[in-house]
Amino acid sequence: MADTDHSRHSGRTASAPPAMSAQPFSLDVMLEKYAKGVEQTADDIYLRVAQGVAQAESPELRAATAARFADNLRHGALGAGRIMSAAGTGIAATLINCFVQPVGDSIQGTDDDGLPGIYVALLEAAETMRRGGGVGYNFSAIRPKGARVHTTHSAASGPCSYIDVFDASCRTVESAGSRRGAQMAVLDCDHPDLLEFIEAKHLKGRWNNFNISVAVSDAFMRAVEADEVWPLVHRAAPSPALLAASGMRQRDDGKWIYAEPAARMLWERIMRSTYEIAEPGVVFISRMNEDNNLRALETIRATNPCGEQPLPAYGCCNLGPLNLTRFVLDPFAQRHGGKPGFDWDALAARTATQVRFLDNVLDVTLWPLPAQQAEAQAKRRIGVGFTGLGDTLVMLGLRYDTEDGRAFAVRIARCMRDAAYRASVELAQERGAFPLFDAERYLEPGTFASRLPDDLQQAIRCHGIRHSHLLSVAPTGTVSLAFADNASNGIEPAFSWTYTRMKVMADGSRESFAVEDYAYRLYRELGGDVTALPPYFVSALEMSAHDHLHMMAAVQPYIDTSISKTVNVAADYPFDAFESLYFDAWKSGLKGLATYRPNATLGAVLSVTPTAQDDAQADAQALANLDPLRIAIDHRPRGELPAIIEKVEYLTQAGKKSLYVAVSFMEVTGRIGSEEMTIARPIEFFIPVGQRDESQQWITATMRSLSLAARGGFVARNLQDLRKVSWDRGPVRLGEVRRLDGQRAPRWHDSEVAALAYAIQQILHRRGFLDEEGNQVPSRRLSRLPRGVLNEPVPADAPLTEHVQRDEPPGDEALSGTYALHAMAGRPCHTCGAHAVIRKDGCDFCTACGETGACG
Secondary structure, three states: OEOOOOOEOOOOOOOOOOOOOOOHHHHHHHHHHOOOOOOOOHHHHHHHHHHHHHHHOOHHHHHHHHHHHHHHHHOOEOOOHHHHHHOOOOOOOOOOOEEEOOOOOOOOOEOOOOOEOHHHHHHHHHHHHHOOOEEEEEOOOOOOOOEEEOOOOEEOOOHHHHHHHHHHHHHHHHOOOOOOOOEEEEEEOOOOOHHHHHHHHHOOOOOOOOEEEEEEOHHHHHHHHHOOEOOEEEOOOEOHHHHHHHOOEEOOOOOEEEEOOEHHHHHHHHHHHHHHHOOOEEEEHHHHHHOOOOOOOOOOOEEOOOOOOEEOOOOEEOEEEEEHHHHEEOOOHHHHOOOOEEOHHHHHHHHHHHHHHHHHHHHHOOOOOHHHHHHHHHHOOOEEEEEOHHHHHHHOOOOOOOHHHHHHHHHHHHHHHHHHHHHHHHHHHHHOOOOOOOHHHHOOOOOHHHHOOHHHHHHHHHHOOOOOOOEOEOOOHHHHHHHOOOOOOOOOOOOOOEEEEEEEOOOOOEEEEEEEOHHHHHHHHOOOOOOOOOOOOOOHHHOOHHHHHHHHHHHHHHOOOOEOOEEEOOOOOOHHHHHHHHHHHHHOOOOEEEEEOOOOOOOOOEEOOOOHHHHHHHHHHHHHOOOOOOOOOOOOOOOOEEEEEEEEEEEEOOEEEEEEEEEEEEEEEEEEOOEEEEEEEEEEEEOOOOOOOHHHHHHHHHHHHHHHHHHHOOHHHHHHHHOOOOOOOOOEEEEEEEOOOOOEEEEEEOOHHHHHHHHHHHHHHHHOOEOOOOOEOOHHHHOOOOOOOOOOEEOOOOOOOOOOOOOOOOOHHHHOOOOOOOOOOOEEOOOOOOEEEEEEOOEEEEOOOOOEEEEO
């Protein structure tokens, strides 16, 4: 039993929480996600996992160790999802939840820093996800958009374009199995493509398989404070054309300055995006590296997808939390004049066993890549954590949002830290220290280990330590739901005491289920009146954002990696106060921060049970929070619309062809977050009367399909697809490309359809609706464009003589330049698109535009 400060004493025998039957939804999740074969109970799963992980022991110790692990699991220990699902099954899947993997600045092979090329990294990621692991990456090594690519004499497309590729790969791998592949994309705060990265997820559907975060340095935060400029830099040189147009310069350290915006402007763009769509997150990368026990050996550039593990290249998350509610003695005893207690001795003992359990996981898991195994064996990172903190405080009668609640959480974290590090020292005496262990560098001032108690530091110097890192507070998700009767998740307070949870069913449909919080159920089981809960029942939505932040700041000094926690803020939370949260987090020494402000765009997996009035308000809010780019337009409005008509001329093998294309626009008003905005959207494409002969029926059909796509909100994607259409009667010439030497050359397309799609992309680019690559410009930027500058309204049956642009199309001379229709058949040219690349004088040479490529 414990006294008022929750320490043990001998007054009387204290009891653990009574056992309750599992909630139907918890049982359903356990059986669906974790049970294998004939397994029907949690104990069936515990035995299988314990026996599987014990295989790392010597044969004579396996049975006893398996029994020890199973007992630990029955009394609050848990493995992370991959362990509970796959350990002991014989399935060719990893037991590691997540990895960080490097991406270099080359297409294949390795770059100058030894990092794997982009498509090598993509293949490695696909193999990792196929085996069940999530992946985090830092894409900052990839040269920015417009940088020079020496091997092909072309301009780079930038990291965001390659994140598109990784996202598509994740979707493909995901479809082959039942587990969604989680990914994290990190970009440094000084990368030239930072603004594009920040706003990428404002385009609906883009990077759905990624969380994204900006790696923010202390220098950047100080620049924001001082209102200084912030150079966006990269070691890759800009292309000659970009260099000539922009006046970029090279710094003394060899990096090129692509732009020098105000740091505050960049910070506000990050904050505005996070405020509205909860991304990007922020990782304080300087703090992650300063606190790192291995800072002398490695540089942290990224985290796993949920952010609780800052990891080096090929580093892994080997996680196992303890359910803190299992260590509460006489829960809610204050109801009848008693005092709840907490079993500190049991927590320390269970933590020590968990260290051995996770050490074994490193030796029995399947490794998707040899590099991951080598990294893990050299440093032996593990992550003992906890779940159920919020419910534990409730059961003890402590409010989460008070100093007493935070002090108790600190005591838990300190107890687990000391128990884990002591167990690792003892394991080092049995099995040896991790191979890269160096006591002086490991304990040098400033590392996490240098803040351990003196006796622990001395033990580490004498005996070494088995693991470089031992602690991590991760989200526990379905593990907590399935095996802890829906105890509060990780470090979080309970979201709500009763709520509905969305579940994807076997047929792909979604259904909602009523779920109750563990502490709430226990209180009712013990006779408590749940219609009048005492004040220590405080949920996540009932406390301030700073109360969430203060809990993280209190616990973080005792966690050697990081904490995954969501700071909930209300929908009407002021932006200035929201922005200050991140500054407070940085100044408090946190390693990262994620926030969630509910709105119709984000929605929620969890929601409290709504009333009829809530439903009406939600419907109204949903209508008011629609991206004007995504609002579906059922049909063309009656009457005339503002339009642009342009003449398109192109060359085919059959000669020159020309036609006029009209694009009608419509002003659409919507709302993103708290901001109302109006944009001009193309909603109809057509060819005016007088040119619809039988040979151009395909054009009419294409215009109709484009119009439907435009009204549905995905015209940019449709045009990109049309650019890929090929034709068996040879290439089509339309437009020009600028070579790196400044010369202009014709542009070639694989079909008339592709050429027409390119022409329309250029029309919409000149209007500001698409960028130069044909990608959709976000609504916020579109809303800033001047409106009312289109031509006069044009009816759909307008004759060709009306409202035609005054700019004269190029004459025959321009269409039959130096290289026109004299190209030799060959491979596609990266510069002009013609299938005309041959080998000439040992180099790739395009006979259509004269561009010289890679040489042997």
